[in-house]
Amino acid sequence: MVQIYLKVLETIRNLPFNMGMNLLVQVLQGNESNPQVSKTNLKNTTNFGIFHDQTREQLVSLLKSMLEQGFLIYKELPTNKWIKVLDISDKGKQELRDPKGFVKKEEIKLEFDSEPVSEQENQIINSLSFFIKEFNPEQSKAIISESKKLLCVAGAGSGKTTVLTKRIEFLCKFKSIKPERVLAITFTKKAKIEMEDRLAKLQVHNVNIQTFNSFAEKIFQQNWNLIYKERSNIIKYSDRIKLVMQALKRIGLSFGGVADTYFTTGQRKIKSQDQLLFSFVNDCFSVIDYYKTEREEITPFYNQMSQYKEKNNAKILHDVCQNILKIMAQQNLRDYSDQVKDAITIFENFPNLIPKFDHVLVDEYQDVNAIQIALLDLLNPPNIFAVGDPRQAIFGWRGSRINYILDFNKDPNSTTIVLKQNYRSHPNIVGLANKVVKKMNITDQEAGLSSESFAKPESKLFNFARMELEYDFVTREIAHSTFDNNEIFVLARTNKQLADLSKKLHEKKIPHILKTDETKAAEVKKGYVTLATIHAIKGLEAELVFVLGGNSMYFPCKVSDHPVIESLNLQKYDKMDEERRLFYVAITRAKQQLYISYTGKSLTPFIDKESRKFLGGEEFVNPIAKLNKFTTKTKNESQIYAALREWRREMSQVKQVPAYMVLNDKSIEELSSALPINKNELHDIFGLGPRKIQLYGEEILRIVNS
Template sequence: MTVAQDAPEAVLEGLDEEQRTAAATLTGPLCILAGAGTGKTRAITRRIAYGVRSGVYDPHRVLAVTFTARAAAEMRSRLASLGAPGVQARTFHAAALRQLQYFWPVAVGGTMPQILDHKVRLLAEAAKRLRITTDRASLRDFASEVEWAKVSTLTPEGYVEAATGREAPAGVDHQSFARLYQAYEDLKSDQHLMDFEDVLLFTAGMLENDERVAAQIRQQYRHFVVDEYQDVSPLQQRLLDNWLGGREELCVVGDAAQTIYSFTGASPDYLMQFRRSYPQAEVVKLIRDYRSTPQVVSLANTLLADRKPGLGGNEAPWPTPLQLISQREAGPTPVLTEHPDDDAEAAWVAEQVSSLQEQGAALSQIAVLYRTNGQSQAFEQALASAGISYQLRGSERFFSRREIREAMAALRTSSLVQQPEAGGEPEETVPEAVRGVLSSIGWSAKAPTSTGAVRERWESLAAVVALADQLAAEREEFTLREFLAELDERSAAQHAPTVEGVTLASLHSAKGLEWDAVFLAGLCEGLMPITFAQTQREIDEERRLLYVGITRARKHLYLSHASARHAGGRGRRKASRFLIPLRRSLGLEPAAVKIAPGGGKPSPNAATRKGPVTCAGCGEVLTVATQIKRRRCETCPPRYDEQLFEHLRAWRLDYAKRLQLKAFMVFADSTLELVAEHKPTTDEDLLKIPGIGTKKLEQHGAPLKEALTEYLKT
């Protein structure tokens, strides 16, 4: 039966079964677990629109919260097109700031403090007072640590205890940093300033301490939707709880497998424990992937499924990932390559980009993603040498760039704006006028071949020219005044135009975006996972980061790594351990056989095995007997439960004393390591452990199983 377009149910048309269930559930707590590319924004905007059109929601009493201004702007645009233009869609900070500005005169009185754009200046002053030596890098680290402390709701007094076990920022001990943190807060107070975290802190405090304000805000907003809920910090959750005031009209959307901002204080715990907080909550899982081909989705699923416990056992929770199912037609098989050095890898990427362009791919639909911003230089040079346009993402905001401010100023002072034609047709079209004005400040029809600042400036101006072309084609009688108004509106929403060039971006800054073709570069140990990722939690986050990178690709996916940093360098780099299951999934053979570090001749029985034994961590072929036994080379971190290993060693020592044997005669350390990793519970499982044969099993198997069971029960 056809539904009338003005009927509430019309907005539910075209949704799949799970999306429709989510969109039609209008009341009570609702948790939507939405995998990458499963249409979560579509589901939640349709849900809000359905609630508004059916009369369940007053659009002015709905607050949708997301994490970026761009995502909020997109949500507002979609809601307006669905007939729900009055709904507020904002970031946490934007929503809190609006409330703070409105209620400050009543709740606090006086002038509200100015917002501090950057913490570095005050931190430098605070460090100077405390005689702490700083440089630009250390000041950035201090700023990040202050932000972590504040979103974790830690005061300077509570910081030291909470930071135990956390790496000291910029090499400054925690006690000294706490003093620096306090000095920074004092300077802010003296200068009547507040930072971005204070916006949330002050708003939460205002709601907690002023019942009149709390009642008015809770009267204003009755229904809440929170997107990207896996990235909520304790401070944001505190504010959300105050907004709700004990009510349960809350819909949260997220995916624990896309948690990649833990280092900033974000926590997936609120998403994972939502049913514990709201026992009556409905849970809907979105698993149909509309973004990526089956080949890309399969690789993403494989990466998450390969995660094994270890490095601390149960201290790192790992919820069962959503098993995505692609809804797209089959595409090309992902490509996995190894290169001799970084420059060779970058040159190969440029060649593939050129090939994709020749096949009709738009450069704006191609991205090169890497772990750290320092990796971009090789790709900038390779693309520029090949005459391929590119844009750097994650650096300065588009509308904050000097050249864009200059462009907008030049357009405002142009004759077509100051003295528009009195009647009749203007002498120039808007695109022609924009080209004429911007050519005076550095734009040219031909892109420069150099890299760095010159190229970035040109790319920014070229994006403004392209936007003028696009809008002039879409709108009749388009004027330069209207174009400037459009730029001002986009600037306020930080809605940057699309730059027609390959996107170069870190994996973190690529979250929430997608491209037809994605190159994941530099996938070697030390970069993926990053060197400082040591604990199970940190390794898990790196795995999720690579998962986010893979799921950015719609059709073409390329994964690569280089054996050396520079041409002619010794190829000592190892491919990322995360590539091992992906190689198997793609049907690729292991990397070329290499003698393991510290190894001499291959193990005598290595040749009798069915195939080469590879390290479970990095995939390196093993040739040393003890390493073969452990299934781990000497440079890779252990994967076993360290607490269980120590428990088994203590048991072995006591057991061996009772039998009047040397401890190693019962089981070797390498054998106990494997037991601590695999936790075998049956005789059949024990016999799979190297170092445990039939005789060992008969002699010591039963006591070993008892010791293992004793630990697992605790």
């Protein structure tokens, strides 16, 4: 049977004219009642109605996947550059001539059947009541289970770290396992130190507690001479910058020239030259890390891009990465990803050097990648205990795969235990979190604590006319909060949001720290509010949590953080699913109070009508807007307001329509306050629909940002 995507390509090729996605779906479904279909006689088109049995959602999903994989592109109409239509890319035309295959992302089903506590296990648990009396039955089973391959699916706030630590204590004290024969692998140094401290308090010493990288580096330092002629150094971040600059010089480019094409006008406007350089350096090493974690050589990934600018940027990135690797080899340098890679090389060539452990325990198993799985396979312990939560798998862009935790669960020799109780958050927050990830088809968490256990519980949704008001609200709430500053988190999708809020907090002299993707050293500090990206805050908790930008521009994030990596991961990584999980991670950091705020008209699709009942049932709350109703505009706002009104007057004369039909007063008010920098942000302005953005978007942005 001819694959469905080829039929779509064939249909587009035979269309009398190019069209947008909505009309194309009508053609594929064979909707003769659509006015545009009948007006343009599209029912006589080849393949009209060929997918009459497919829903609109199914076809839109297919078309988006074809866009992502480069078979289709958007292009401007010659007669109207504001209107974009679908067309077949060069890759799509080649596919019609010589089909290689279209990979539709696999629908992941997260079904985990928790094995009940057996009668024998109950007897053991009862006999050890003095040891595990504070644990629930599922936690107790995870601690004492005899299973040789055990997966513990532990939701947010379920006490997974405590369970993992207690299991190590159980093995050493009650099963006579020598601590030296136990290896516990954590994902961060902080988690490693925390586990060491906990075990020390339990009088359990000499357990091997390592991150993947520290374990691998220890192996390397003992055996480096087997694979290197000279001792090799691990590069620091400053070395990364030097390597990028050297690589650019080798290919005859300067960073200034690259920045002008690599970054958008908006990015260049809001970021300093240093910030742009850091972003480019991070992209370069993300590509290098990706290929190393996948255990592959860097390929010409730019061939996957269909748009010229995308392809050109990817080609620059590819060439820089290739030269970085050459320079590192010449200078005998290694980076973070080489640590695990080198340990594997040693083990594969000298299997007698593989250390023997009776038990290996792995934390955050949902975040493992291919190279880490390869290391675990080589260790091949007789007993492995993995703890993870697929709802919190948020590092797909750097090579982590949710499939590994699913594959563990599918192994017929494995045992799965699900920890359902959330002992961190108020029941309303637990209920909201369950609704957010409902589409994942995973067992709901249960509130482990009653509402009465919380002194000041509150979950609310706030909507604001513009971001400045959103930040004013958060600043004021923090200033008046009765919680200690270190019990307050402000979480956002991007570093820019945090930087803008930080300025407000500085003005009010509120002590705070930034914990972003690029400043990993920052930690929660007594007396300081924590501002963090969600990726950076994972694993932490606070009494009061603010989630900024809860609209459809930030959740899911319309601006790709890792566009090249995502193009490499198309067949393995579903960005939308990960965005949903990211939102789940954000809201489950909160214990008592959760404030989700957003600007504009479009609330995140991750909060539906059913979810709102957990947020006080309030869809629109805007107290700050009322307080600021009579505030005067800044000088900049007044100038933009006047410029927009003047432009509207001129445009209404050209179009020969009333001024309000070009832009109404409320739209101008919001534009002069919100200062949008791209078309995505224009969608959040009152009165600006797709048509007006197509007609006037570029001109409005020029005025607002001039």
